[in-house]
Amino acid sequence: MTKILNVRNLKKTYTSGSKNLTVIDDISFSIEEGDTFAIVGPSGSGKTTLLGLCAGLDEINDGLIELCGEDLSMLNEDQRALLRNEKVGFIFQDFQLLPTLTALENVSVPLELQGAANATKEAMDLLAKVGLAERHNHYPSQLSGGEQQRVALARAFSNKPSILFADEPTGNLDEETGEKVIKLLFDLNAEMGTTLVIVTHDLELAKLNQHILRLKGGKIVINETTILS
Template sequence: MIIAKNLEKNVDTSEGQLCILKGIDLEIKHGETVAIVGSSGSGKSTLLGLLAGLDVPSHGAIFLDGEDITLLTEDERAEVRARLVGFVFQSFQLLPSLTALENVMLPAELNGVSGARALAEKYLGRVGLDHRFNHYPRQLSGGEQQRVALARAFASQPKILFADEPTGNLDSTTGSHIIDLLFDLNREEGATLVLVTHEQRLADRCQHSIKLDAGEIVADDLKSVTAADSSITKDDQ
């Protein structure tokens, strides 16, 4: 589903060229849940952005569902993202002028998904917000906004879901609820889940954990599906 080969990302600074990522090789299979972990500044979010086609590497190749997105233009990458990818961001990224229902409907409508309203209502109900359809983001708590963001991500029926610190702006109790919803929905939908997190409790719920340090992979741990499932069951009890 996702393959990266010898990825590098360099940026120019006033002090010269800065290497953010170097020599990244990884493979993520269809339906896997993957955590990208590491200290602040290790390159986690940069790697996520590259894998999602939001940015381009300085060197190397990235394949999404068999297609080398590093050979595509920005417009072509946007089309691939619209067709394959869903996002959940730390800062929610809801449009303030749209209601919860309209925020969830919008990506599905833009992608030409049939029955966008019905899907939006379904997923808002699934995250417990069927009573908030007509509320605007400013009328919702942080946890409610992130639940809208989850509904929006799944309503576009992506093959791959990218999440960047999805509990970063939430308190511990609300964050735990969001984690449960994220994994429950992903298990039901069968999407490939790739998330950046600094929370070990979140990384432990994933089948595959990739640790970065100074832009390099220093650990790549793959649990068996059985072990990952038993870990989730234990955590939920």
């Protein structure tokens, strides 16, 4: 199998006044294409920071990150943005839908930016997959939290990403709604053959993944493979 994400001796330090705060400390792991991978740990353990670094949203201080075969340290900001647009999908806890666009427009805009000839049709097909075809003309404010996250799911898969990063995807949802969203996420991920990386505090969600990376204080404490039934 091909490694889609390779992290070696990663370090991230922030400067606050005269103090240096090390958030990520000598982390190494790799993820193969098609894997599902959870990053767990207590609040402040560095989970979201690690996700941002792996996705090229932030610059590392030391170490190596290879994403989709590209050494992120060798790319400038524009090149990293292009890589994300072409190969990476994102799902966030707070949905991050554009409030002035309908559900359909939120999903179709990334397709249009890529020059897709049938952007509207592809977006409608994705909304249908998440059960929101009949709500396509509704704005985010007219949708429930679960519906907004389903729109975000459709948008995340719109560019057919090689790897998808999900940061606490059920953090703002009740348990029942969260379970429905997670089922859709894993179903779409399996259908499209995407590599999935989930940051979560939910150990039950983590156990649905093939691999679990546990962080504490910016360090790896456990890197394990789960046995999926």
